Amino acid sequence: MADVKTSWSARVTVSPHLHEGSTTAKIMISVIICLLPAGVWGVFVFGLYSLYVVLVSVAASVLTEFVITRLQGRFTLNDWSAVLTGVLIGYNMPPSVPLYIPVIASVFAIAVVKMAFGGLGRNWMNPALAGRVFVTFSWTGFMTRWQSPLNWSADAVTSASVLGFVKSGLMDFEGSVRGPIEFLALKGFPTSGVGTAGGGGLPALLAPLGRIFPAGYGDLFLGNIPGCIGEVSALLLLLGSIYLFAKKIITWEIPVSYIGSFSLLIWFLGGRPFGGGVFTGDVLFHLMAGGLMLGALYMATDMVSSPLTRRGMIIYGVGAGFLTFLIRIYGSFPEGVSLAIIIMNMFVPLINRATRPVVFGYVKEGKE
Amino acid sequence: MASKIRTFPGGGVHPHDYKFLSNDIPIRNAPIPPVAVIALQQHMGAPAECLVAPGDVVREGMLIGKAQGVFSANVHASIPGKVKELRDIYLATGIRSKAVVIEFEGEFEGGGTAEANWRSKDPQDLMELIRDQGIVGLGGATFPTPIKFSIREGNKIEFFVINGVECEPFLTSDHRLMVEKTESLLTGVEIVRRILSPQRVLIGVEANKPDAIEALNREIANSGLDIEVVALKTKYPQGDEKQLLKALIHREVPSGGLPLDIGAVVSNAGTVYAIYEAVVLGKPLIERIVTVTGPALKNPANFKVRIGTPVGNLLEECGGFISAPGKIVAGGPMMGFALADPDVPVVKGTSGILALSEKQTRSGLPTPCIGCGRCIEACPFGLSPTTLYKWIDHQEYDEAIAAGLMDCKECGCCAYVCPARIPLVQGMKLGKIMKKKG
Numbered sequence: 001m002a003d004v005k006t007s008w009s010a011r012v013t014v015s016p017h018l019h020e021g022s023t024t025a026k027i028m029i030s031v032i033i034c035l036l037p038a039g040v041w042g043v044f045v046f047g048l049y050s051l052y053v054v055l056v057s058v059a060a061s062v063l064t065e066f067v068i069t070r071l072q073g074r075f076t077l078n079d080w081s082a083v084l085t086g087v088l089i090g091y092n093m094p095p096s097v098p099l100y101i102p103v104i105a106s107v108f109a110i111a112v113v114k115m116a117f118g119g120l121g122r123n124w125m126n127p128a129l130a131g132r133v134f135v136t137f138s139w140t141g142f143m144t145r146w147q148s149p150l151n152w153s154a155d156a157v158t159s160a161s162v163l164g165f166v167k168s169g170l171m172d173f174e175g176s177v178r179g180p181i182e183f184l185a186l187k188g189f190p191t192s193g194v195g196t197a198g199g200g201g202l203p204a205l206l207a208p209l210g211r212i213f214p215a216g217y218g219d220l221f222l223g224n225i226p227g228c229i230g231e232v233s234a235l236l237l238l239l240g241s242i243y244l245f246a247k248k249i250i251t252w253e254i255p256v257s258y259i260g261s262f263s264l265l266i267w268f269l270g271g272r273p274f275g276g277g278v279f280t281g282d283v284l285f286h287l288m289a290g291g292l293m294l295g296a297l298y299m300a301t302d303m304v305s306s307p308l309t310r311r312g313m314i315i316y317g318v319g320a321g322f323l324t325f326l327i328r329i330y331g332s333f334p335e336g337v338s339l340a341i342i343i344m345n346m347f348v349p350l351i352n353r354a355t356r357p358v359v360f361g362y363v364k365e366g367k368e
Numbered sequence: 369m370a371s372k373i374r375t376f377p378g379g380g381v382h383p384h385d386y387k388f389l390s391n392d393i394p395i396r397n398a399p400i401p402p403v404a405v406i407a408l409q410q411h412m413g414a415p416a417e418c419l420v421a422p423g424d425v426v427r428e429g430m431l432i433g434k435a436q437g438v439f440s441a442n443v444h445a446s447i448p449g450k451v452k453e454l455r456d457i458y459l460a461t462g463i464r465s466k467a468v469v470i471e472f473e474g475e476f477e478g479g480g481t482a483e484a485n486w487r488s489k490d491p492q493d494l495m496e497l498i499r500d501q502g503i504v505g506l507g508g509a510t511f512p513t514p515i516k517f518s519i520r521e522g523n524k525i526e527f528f529v530i531n532g533v534e535c536e537p538f539l540t541s542d543h544r545l546m547v548e549k550t551e552s553l554l555t556g557v558e559i560v561r562r563i564l565s566p567q568r569v570l571i572g573v574e575a576n577k578p579d580a581i582e583a584l585n586r587e588i589a590n591s592g593l594d595i596e597v598v599a600l601k602t603k604y605p606q607g608d609e610k611q612l613l614k615a616l617i618h619r620e621v622p623s624g625g626l627p628l629d630i631g632a633v634v635s636n637a638g639t640v641y642a643i644y645e646a647v648v649l650g651k652p653l654i655e656r657i658v659t660v661t662g663p664a665l666k667n668p669a670n671f672k673v674r675i676g677t678p679v680g681n682l683l684e685e686c687g688g689f690i691s692a693p694g695k696i697v698a699g700g701p702m703m704g705f706a707l708a709d710p711d712v713p714v715v716k717g718t719s720g721i722l723a724l725s726e727k728q729t730r731s732g733l734p735t736p737c738i739g740c741g742r743c744i745e746a747c748p749f750g751l752s753p754t755t756l757y758k759w760i761d762h763q764e765y766d767e768a769i770a771a772g773l774m775d776c777k778e779c780g781c782c783a784y785v786c787p788a789r790i791p792l793v794q795g796m797k798l799g800k801i802m803k804k805k806g
Contacts, residue, residue, distance in 0.1 A: 007689050008680075011729070015793055018724075027787055303740040310741075356771075361620050361622045
């Protein structure tokens with residue numbers, strides 16, 4: 001008979017003795033993997049240099065965290081959060097940015113926003129976004145110098161992102177257009193002609209997109225536009241998020257309330273700058289032209305800097321949608337996602353306090 | 369039918385239930401232990417007062433520990449023999465208790481006097497019988513049953529609920545009981561009905577025990593009893609009486625209150641069976657059904673075990689381990705207690721002994737909270753475990769109490785889902801202990 005006493009395991013811990021299997025590292029790695037397609041696309045359309053930008057960001061983030069935690073006598077890189085921060089910083093850089101800028105953004109993100117407050121879990125702001133905003137205000141010139149995607153004809157050079165082009169173009173525009181897409185065409189903003197006869201630089205197999213999206217939107221959806229490395233492809237960002245939704249790493253509350261509130265407001269008032277009335281805003285354009293997809297799906301949903309409860313997440317998402325709308329339409333910047341999210345990050349403790357769950361057994365008075 | 373299936377609304381988790389390891393294995397008698405170690409503190413409340421001294425000869429079922437006061441329970445000798453010594457032992461829960469060590473010798477003379485004619489008895493006499501026989505809740509909390517059944521003047525019992533949920537993974541003792549001892553169990557229900565005179569009697573069973581539901585329904589139909597069997601959607605911790613009542617009658621027991629406050633009394637299926645044995649067979653609570661199972665164990669089993677049997681004996685009776693176990697647990701894997709010692713005896717509250725595999729219990733080191741909110745989602749009591757844990761970690765116990773610490777039942781859902789592997793339950797337990805210390 002097997003001797004139970006000699007093979008007795010002395011391991012004793014408090015219950016529960018089972019675990020569903022998730023770990024912080026698994027969550028971080030999943031997000032990184034889901035971000036990969038959009039990054040590969042960025043490198044494809046903007047060239048190999050943009051890959052260096054992303055790699056340098058990751059290396060700088062990891063190294064900064066390594067040095068700081070080393071000084072503290074601990075090691076935290078195995079939670080993979082530094083890698084994720086690096087990837088997100090790289091994705092938020094214009095493709096032709098000098099390499100020292102993502103390095104500065106990464107050092108600021110990790111050293112100031114994350115480690116100075118105690119490391120993972122204590123960062124009161126999304127470190128990647130804080131890093132991006134820091135360098136955007138410090139080196140605005142580099143951070144707003146955009147590059148044409150590969151698929152455009154060689155002579156099509158632009159120095160503006162889609163949103164920036166529209167915003168600055170509207171300032172001294174006297175005429176009348178129906179919306180941003182018509183405005184872009186009028187001002188000669190280059191397009192690939194996805195879906196139109198003749199085709200442009202993209203393979204003909206993308207032609208059916210033109211039937212789904214009216215002329216011009218196909219480029220936005222695919223990511224065939226100037227913009228930050230990782231934000232341009234709405235399609236691939238959406239695809240990547242499917243896994244995160246399926247694994248419940250992100251829940252619907254933040255993306256839906258963010259995108260939903262933003263869309264409603266754009267629809268309501270987004271047409272005004274073009275001389276249109278209320279309820280003429282071009283929602284589709286605003287969803288795909290800037291950093292909203294990357295922001296709403298991957299950055300506003302950062303667990304550390306977003307609220308704990310589902311009710312709180314909805315408040316936070318609506319707030320971010322409102323602020324993004326405000327900055328884009330009435331503010332002085334063409335893009336508002338980064339600022340909107342980090343401002344809402346600051347409200348998270350307050351939101352958490354206001355949305356504490358109702359404890360079992362505290363039935364409202366007068367309710368049987 | 370599927371749309372009718374109920375469960376409690378908020379929180380809860382769905383661990384793999386592992387019931388297949390033992391849910392088809394009939395209950396059989398575990399061997400009589402050569403030495404039984406019978407703790408005098410097997411129940412919630414004051415320990416029983418020892419009535420024997422070393423050298424005394426005891427009969428099976430003889431009273432050896434007398435309830436001290438109302439909030440206590442009698443303890444009986446589970447085997448005949450000679451008292452070897454009185455010893456201080458650690459129970460599975462980590463509580464220290466005085467125990468009577470009995471060396472088996474002599475004969476089984478058969479238990480007390482059978483009382484088939486219980487229907488003619490007064491509710492008060494039935495209660496007395498239950499108190500004499502040392503019946504406590506067998507679901508794990510071991511709350512003395514007579515106290516649970518003592519209804520204050522003017523309190524009306526609307527519902528008597530039999531808890532056949534057995535929501536903890538692995539455990540199948542109540543399941544086997546409902547399948548094999550259906551008739552006796554229902555007799556037990558009728559005894560309780562006579563004591564409490566409730567308006568309705570319900571049995572809640574999770575849908576992962578279809579054979580138990582079928583057996584109960586068949587027996588109820590045969591005997592024409594007025595008992596409703598309710599199939600519940602499998603979800604942990606539905607066996608918690610507050611969650612069970614929420615699922616069955618849609619009422620919430622007030623915070624800090626008892627089921628009585630909403631007109632209900634809940635008893636575990638095992639308890640009801642023990643009541644049957646106590647009243648009809650005149651048998652004190654000296655045996656219980658224990659599931660001995662786990663992936664590291666050779667032959668899982670459902671045993672009828674004498675109280676005081678060392679758990680090591682039961683594991684050996686199952687053929688020992690097939691792989692080095694990661695942990696040995698008394699009770700279920702979500703709320704049970706890891707054991708350091710194979711000599712820990714089975715007590716009235718021991719529903720199972722688990723030999724969990726090394727892989728299952730690999731825990732990983734805690735990392736910082738990343739604020740994912742999954743513990744809040746999982747908490748069936750609407751608490752914010754991460755917030756509570758932070759207060760406790762900062763030694764702000766009063767803040768933790770204010771945030772609802774005392775409403776925590778330590779069900780383990782939060783720690784089960786926590787990706788940062790924070791020992792949340794340990795934190796809650798610590799917070800409660802520190803509160804007691806003041």
